[in-house]
Amino acid sequence: MIYVTRRERFSAAHRLFRDDWTDEQNLEIFDKCSYPNWHGHNYVLYVTVKGDLNPETGFVVNIKRLSKIIKEKITVKLDHRNLNIDVDFLKGKMASTENLAIGIWDELEPTINALGIYLHCIKIEETENNFVEYFGN
Amino acid sequence: MIYVTRRERFSAAHRLFRDDWTDEQNLEIFDKCSYPNWHGHNYVLYVTVKGDLNPETGFVVNIKRLSKIIKEKITVKLDHRNLNIDVDFLKGKMASTENLAIGIWDELEPTINALGIYLHCIKIEETENNFVEYFGN
């Protein structure tokens, strides 16, 4: 098995808050992320797949095809969008990096599997100091 | 003269659009930046000052003091904020990286000058591919 990773980027707005909490509770738990008028990030997404080598091409997967899938399934929905409002697979969930990683996994897995390879990891960097990894459940 | 640069970071939402334009015009000129529900970036700010060396300290400026000034004057107003709505020195202007750089220059210059040194450059990276520099007028 070999692991291949493609990096893609998207810039999006989000906000962390709960309607059923007071402003004080939101500020205590979510701090500056709860500010009312949104903020945003340059998110960096790493999609890692694994599989056997195709001896004819020397590839596990054609990286351009992988990039195209990520763009069509994921970043077109996220880039320059509002994670709380615009993204179907985050509806009803907190717009945290954790939920984003899980959501992206669920969106990508069937298409990756259909290529005869496996999705291994979704990694998302929210800032240069914070990142999340999800390996499926 | 020696030049000293401090890097600070802030994450903010913004949107580029004009009320006096149609949606089509906004989309043509501002593209994805005109999407209605905001998006955002991890902005990186570089403040460069210049001055003579203080032989007693070996410093042009105490970098901690410079960092404190930038945080108190600038990043507290921008970090986890909406550039179109929340920032006093951008009121009535397009929330472009160019205007942000000019605005930060104007906010910082008097305080920097009061230290007996000079503001040299405001550089802002909006993404890893785009950045703006302003050296005053």
Next chain:
Amino acid sequence: MIYVTRRERFSAAHRLFRDDWTDEQNLEIFDKCSYPNWHGHNYVLYVTVKGDLNPETGFVVNIKRLSKIIKEKITVKLDHRNLNIDVDFLKGKMASTENLAIGIWDELEPTINALGIYLHCIKIEETENNFVEYFGN
């Protein structure tokens, strides 16, 4: 399970040498790291924890709380310090990146566990070319 990583940084002095070796032996094994008057590094520390998602917050752990723990337990003891002299949990050990990673793991694990999550990895970059990872024993 989801994995969340926080990056923190510290600058410290150290030296690699053994009192029970000759200078020649120290130089042969530890090379420039054995020079007598210390040298130092900008260390980069990545603390990875894993756990289940809290559906109320969308978090595995509040990243600000994690950052606060790392600062209070680790970087306040290491930043701008001498690893050979100043750090209680390195006493009697070589000030290598490996021992630093093990020491940080041992210092952090009880506090991380008390949050109901698990410590997964301590990664330390000593330079842009060398890094160490420890996953516990």
Next chain:
Amino acid sequence: MIYVTRRERFSAAHRLFRDDWTDEQNLEIFDKCSYPNWHGHNYVLYVTVKGDLNPETGFVVNIKRLSKIIKEKITVKLDHRNLNIDVDFLKGKMASTENLAIGIWDELEPTINALGIYLHCIKIEETENNFVEYFGN
């Protein structure tokens, strides 16, 4: 067990194409990588080894020795070379990043094992957006 990683770099030319395919097939699958007159990359190589701590040195492995091995066994053969023409361990294989990772693993493993430690991972970055990892078979 502790994991230690050394980063090394090399710049090389390559081309992806099959003599038994038409130019159209090559272009469809390998795209710009099939252009006839070569292109190249600044490859970044990460060699991760694992082992027990030597209590006398505080090291899993002397990183200078590890670097020397990688340079003598690998990068001297790859740096400023043509992967399709010049590299013995890639003869007869597609010059893909996947095959490069497997080839480097096979070249390094015996020498690493002879040190009493284990080779854990070969990671190669071809561009800032694409990388491959191989953990042996």
Next chain:
Amino acid sequence: MIYVTRRERFSAAHRLFRDDWTDEQNLEIFDKCSYPNWHGHNYVLYVTVKGDLNPETGFVVNIKRLSKIIKEKITVKLDHRNLNIDVDFLKGKMASTENLAIGIWDELEPTINALGIYLHCIKIEETENNFVEYFGN
């Protein structure tokens, strides 16, 4: 005046050598860059333009338009190409980073000027340790 910079990337092969020199002379001056079968790099190109702010858009230049110009005029000719063989504006010149910067300046300047702004700098990183800047003559 405000300065705006766009980063673009291309991967290319090249070789430094002179037909009118012996192999020994080539190796002495150009070292590994003179190896016969080509090598290559992930070049990073920074194009900096300067101009006045358009108050209607808040832009000096529409960065997407600038990116499109760089891609159509420059990177399409360089990406996955051989600098010695494939590039019209390098014909008859050494394929050095210096000549590349001058050539890109000459290719871009008329189109940039036609936008009513000025080309300020062409910066090219050949590796993480070497870069060249050209500000015109």
Next chain:
Amino acid sequence: MIYVTRRERFSAAHRLFRDDWTDEQNLEIFDKCSYPNWHGHNYVLYVTVKGDLNPETGFVVNIKRLSKIIKEKITVKLDHRNLNIDVDFLKGKMASTENLAIGIWDELEPTINALGIYLHCIKIEETENNFVEYFGN
């Protein structure tokens, strides 16, 4: 004129303090940098030279020669050393990044000039957030 920059790195210990000040004064001005047992950094040095193009080589300067000069004149004296104790050209000066930049300029300038080119800038990054530039006096 074309500008060529070479990056080199060194790791060193230092401390900022004045013997003629009390510990309280040192702590107030130099903060953690005044701690008694030293600390250190991974310094990154950028040496920029400028000159005319040699049409025979396509170079302003042979970058390997420039690198060799920097190593022999500068980094061999600084790498894995103590800036306060070990460095002749810092004797009697505060071991600040500013003084380091001026000292390196004075050490390098005659040798650079002897090549028929000009030293343009010494830039030193002390951390990812702080850097200094010196262009001579």
